[in-house]
Amino acid sequence: MIRSTLIFITLLFVSLTPPRKEVINVLRRQVLAEAELAMKQQPITVTAAISPRSAGGKHDFYSEGDYWWPNPAHPDSPYVQRDGLSNPANFIAHRLAMIRFSRIIGALASAYKITGDERYVKVALKHLHAWFIDPATLMHPSLQYAQAIKGRFTGRGIGIIDTIQLMEVVQGVSAMKDAKIFDKALLAGVRKWFADYLAWLTSHPYGKDEMNAKNNHGTCWVMQVACFAKLTNNDTLLQFCRDRYKQVLLPNQMAADGSFPLELARTKPYGYSLFNLDAMVTICQLLPDLWEFELPDGRCIKKGIQFMYPYVANKNGWPHKKDVMYWEEWPVAHPFLLFGAEQYKQADWFNTWKRLEHRPETGEVIRNLPVRNPLIWL
Known part of the structure; x- marks a missing residue:
């Protein structure tokens, strides 16, 4: 009887865990279709578009603050803020x-993980070379001119959030780097680029400002640094990120019920709550020992998922204000559902992830979804 009970419990435990094969089955058709399209694309880097308002050069990433608009009373004066409302005329070509x-x-990396076909790696190398190695097209490893505001700032620390887009580049490199055709000199060059960027992120005043941000910006700084530090084997920064999560992010951002009050206070409380939770969970996925970390009062990442999950499964139950923009476009297949389901053996979370949109096309959703190719994170 005891033996039978143990076997039953073991089988139940396994059944609650989303097998990697099942994740692949959900994503296979989409991944291979996206990869075939990617095979036909030529590299486009920051040198392909230049804004006359940028204070940097052709190799410097430049973007403008989303929620800043011309003052209708004085069109030539500094821009004014309209929180939550994106100005479509701002320069976002580099983003x-x-x-x-x-x-x-x-x-390409996801398709390689599924198939083992190195033709995907061959194409990826061309794009990596253009962005990080080729002196004619590379991007400088800094973000001094990001999220500028006309008439106010040539760049801001807040702009560092734009490079969350590079995390899946890094995860893709990690997924493909052991392929026979992966150029080792190129790998060394990519690692050096990110080591240089980490040095900038941790020393420049903009990087320090972003690190100390109290909301999702501070979370995304830690998420990026952890991701890039893993590629560059920087154990010192990895430990710093662990400590930052335990001592700053979780205690200062999460309420007793698992919500994020600083995100709920925004004009897009639903979208920002999803975004910050995704970022927090992604930090745990990068640094797995954090999954079980719990503050003395019980606050932990599992509580954050438990708070948000009912409003993903049924958005109509959301008890706070609707977002001023993009309310209808959320939720999508959030990584906190998949990663959390795998970690905590929650079949409901996994099934909800399965049924949601896996390939959103709304720009605002794409830029605020840090993990769009989960296979390279598993």
Whole structure:
């Protein structure tokens, strides 16, 4: 009887865990279709578009703050803020190019993981060389001119959030780097680029400002640094990220019920709550020992997922204000559902992830979804 009970419990435990094969089955058709499209794309880097308002050069990433608009009373004066409302006239060409790059590498690396076909790696190498190695097209490893505001700032620390798009590039490199055709000199060059970027992120005033941000920006700084530090084997920064999560992010951002009050106070509380939870969970996926970390009062990442899950399964139950923009476009197949289901053996979370949109096309959703190719994170 005891033996039978143990076997039953073991089988139940396994059945609650989303097998990697099942994740592949959900994504296979989409991944291979995206990869075939990616195979036909030529590299487009930051040098392909230049804004006359940028204070940087052709190799410097430049973007403008989303929620800043001309003052209708004084069109030539500094821009004014309209929180939550994106100005479509602002320069975002570099951000779009980086998102495109991220999607290409993510798709190619995912297809390689499924098939083992090195033709996907061969194409990825061309894009990696253009962005990080080729002196004619590379991007400088800094973000000094990101999220500028006309008449106010040539760049801001808040702009560092734009490079969350590079995380799936890094994960793609990690997924493909052991392929026979992966150029080892190129791998060394990519690692050096990210080591240089990490040095900038941790020393420049903009990087320090972003690290100390109290909301999702501070979370995304840790998420990026952890991701890039894994590629560069920087154990010191990895430990710093662990400590930052335990001592700053979780205690200062999560309420007793698992919500994020600083995100709920925004004009897009639903979208920002999803975004910050995705980022927190992705940090745990990068640093797995954090999955079981719990503050003395019981706050932990599992509680964050438990708070948000009912409003993903049924958005109509959301008890807070609707977002001023993009309310209808959320939720999608959020990584916190998949990663959390795998970690905590929650079949409901996995089944909800399965039925949601896996390939959103709304720009605002894409840029605020840090993990779009989960196979390269598993």
